[in-house]
Amino acid sequence: MTKGSLKQILLITDGCSNQGEDPVAVAALANESGITVNVIGVIENDSIEKKGMKEIDEIAASGGGISQIVYAEQLSQTVQMVTRKAMTQTLQGVVNRELRQILGSNTNLEELSPDKRGEVMEVVDELGETSDLQVLIMIDTSASMATKLETVKEALLDLSLSLNARMGNNQFSVLVFPGKRKEAERLLNWTPNLELLTSVFPKLATGGITPTGPALREGMSYFKKKRSLRRLLSDDEYMEGSI
Numbered sequence: 001m002t003k004g005s006l007k008q009i010l011l012i013t014d015g016c017s018n019q020g021e022d023p024v025a026v027a028a029l030a031n032e033s034g035i036t037v038n039v040i041g042v043i044e045n046d047s048i049e050k051k052g053m054k055e056i057d058e059i060a061a062s063g064g065g066i067s068q069i070v071y072a073e074q075l076s077q078t079v080q081m082v083t084r085k086a087m088t089q090t091l092q093g094v095v096n097r098e099l100r101q102i103l104g105s106n107t108n109l110e111e112l113s114p115d116k117r118g119e120v121m122e123v124v125d126e127l128g129e130t131s132d133l134q135v136l137i138m139i140d141t142s143a144s145m146a147t148k149l150e151t152v153k154e155a156l157l158d159l160s161l162s163l164n165a166r167m168g169n170n171q172f173s174v175l176v177f178p179g180k181r182k183e184a185e186r187l188l189n190w191t192p193n194l195e196l197l198t199s200v201f202p203k204l205a206t207g208g209i210t211p212t213g214p215a216l217r218e219g220m221s222y223f224k225k226k227r228s229l230r231r232l233l234s235d236d237e238y239m240e241g242s243i
Contacts, residue, residue: 005132007035013140016052017212026216027063037063075155132169146206160194177215184215
């Protein structure tokens with residue numbers, strides 16, 4: 001098993017979507033393309049609808065990720081926990097797939113002997129610290145999130161400090177929904193420095209709809225694979241032949 005890049009969407013919201021395509025279906029597409037979708041539901045005064053809780057759980061389950069309902073004041077530790085737990089869960093899934101290829105279709109990590117399972121988990125832990133990590137943070141900025149955004153900012157800065165202790169490379173990007181002119185808008189391009197949020201967060205405006213599905217689809221496009229030199233040359237040759 002080789003070191004790779006872990007791709008995560010971390011969706012922070014406090015309610016259910018009300019415009020656009022089904023976010024559960026979009027999360028499934030993201031998972032199929034190798035992107036784990038985790039969802040944190042932020043609440044205050046026990047106020048979250050059953051419909052919203054159901055959607056939060058279903059998006060994460062469909063996206064192969066983790067869901068967590070949390071009070072705003074507990075958000076910092078939850079963001080870190082969900083991100084790291086999702087990394088381990090993703091790596092365990094990769095391990096199980098490789099075990100099935102080596103030992104048979106019905107084999108998984110839990111069926112190994114305790115000693116062997118411990119050795120495999122040591123490898124998983126090491127990969128969790130050394131693999132490259134891309135986290136797209138999607139923030140619901142609908143009207144009901146207005147009082148929670150300062151807590152969200154603090155939680156994300158804590159996440160940056162926590163993940164920067166890893167040996168692997170970290171890349172963060174931030175998308176907010178709804179945007180000022182469209183359903184979703186990129187707030188921060190890919191960067192290893194999540195502290196840049198301190199300059200962009202004060203500019204955030206809250207209000208409007210909650211287009212979670214369209215925002216997830218927009219977020220998927222941020223994880224584009226780098227084209228190879230051969231592909232670049234092939235594209236150039238194709239374009240020259242088309243002129």
